[in-house]
Amino acid sequence: MLIGAGHREAGGVEPGTDSAVTARAPERAFVPHVKRETAVVVAESLTKRFGQLTAVDNLSFALNPGTITGFLGPNGAGKTTTLRMLLGLAAPTSGRALIFGTAYAQLERPAVRVGAVLEATDFHPGRSGRDHLRTLSRAVELPDARADEALRLVELDSAARRRVKGYSLGMRQRLGLASALLGDPELLVLDEPANGLDPEGVRWLRDFLRAFAAQGRTVLISSHVLAEVAQTVDQVLIINHGRLVTESSLEQLTARIGGSVRVRSPQLPQLADALRQAQIETTPSNDHALLAHGTTSERVGDIAYTAGIPVHELATESSSLEEVFLELTSETQS
């Protein structure tokens, strides 16, 4: 009932008909464990077109309270556009985005429920960090003391009265975070919050977000580098070319790290053919080598021997999380 209602605008599909069932099927598969009534963030067939370009393509997902979700994808995958639609800064071409069950722009005083940072550089350089926060807190009738508290939370109180002009990128990231925390929100939405942070800053951010989510609050952070958020998030949404590639828990994703075999040969095309005939998936690697997935070095060596293909190197490699990510995001290239 609820899902059907949300889909009315999705693509001109009549609810209740067979085609509506087919249209929703993949979405159900993406979000089997999230109840829509309790979901903090819901994207329903969210689509954004800029002329010919489809930046976000029929994207659906839902986030449970208390979770930290990594919203991942290469640069240009449509992450920021999606976040802008969630936060009411951009209007979807079709579909809809719900925060706490309603459109962001319809929330009364959204700042006390949602904290968001889209760009780390959104400050007037001539204004002090504290004054920046006060201009925002005044608009939602929060006391100036909240600005000071938020500055303490991000450990920026010593620079509070300095002009932002003199802040490092790390300090600006933290000032942005302070602005998101002004209203003591239940949901944090951060776009590439780790950009420009040094390793110490990344660790600080991780601890901060973990503590935040431990209080039952929800976090959505985007990144184009999985490693940056891998130790922070409990689940990932991976998108590419505006489409959802994977929604899974971090454990499920880690489980996908299988062994692969790196094989170097002067007759790579023939070797690739032979492996393909044996139902083994391959991807090209650098310097006259390829990676054979889901198999063993013995099997690859035997196949090469049978085919009479010389092998110059044969090694088992375990891929990193980052490689899984790259693999996932290259699959949908069409």
Next chain:
Amino acid sequence: MIAQTKAELLKIRSTRTTFGLVLGMIALILLFGLLAGLLTKTPNLLTKDDHRAVLGVGSIAGVFSALVGVLLVTSEYRFGTIRPTFLFTPRRSRVIGAKLAASMLVGVAFGIVGEGIGFGLVYLILKGRGIPFALTGGELTLLLFGTLAGIVLWAAIGAGVAAIVRNQVGTIIGLLAWGFIVENLLFAFVPSIGRLTPGEAQNALTGLTTNHLLSPAAGGATLIAWTAALTLIALALTARRDVN
């Protein structure tokens, strides 16, 4: 919208730009006041319009109040603060309304300071030169309050045009070119149209009686109509456009 207006007033106060604008305005009014008061020859200071022109030198404050409105809007787009601003107040009409209100409040302050300095200075110079004061009490009231109203409305016009254009340099150059070139050319060559421009409407509002100018009441109404039209366009466009 009161909370948002307070926020906008804090934005105006919390950078040095506004301070620079105040200093620039005072310097320019002092300069033009001195030049007009001291260098205008006595035969050119006989008519009421002559007196309106030199005593109303404080109207220069209108340029600066317009700049306050322009900067309050365009600096948000320039530095990206428009994103947090709209995140905190997603009803964008409230943001635009607050920016207009805050600009106009600053316009009142600018107008009082600018006119006080301009009128006071020129009045004293004319008195020192022994030139008899040509305006009646009612005419003086119209000059002072008409000029003040114009200065305040120009703040709103600045904010409105800025919300339509968004680009800072583009808005400033556009407004200066319009105010100092296009309006003057229009009024000189096609006065029946030129008198309907905001600048000439403001001149009419101060009581100036130059040929072809509207009556003070019609001038005031025309200026208000311009402000309202630009505000409506700004509201409609801001509500519709995506923020990058």
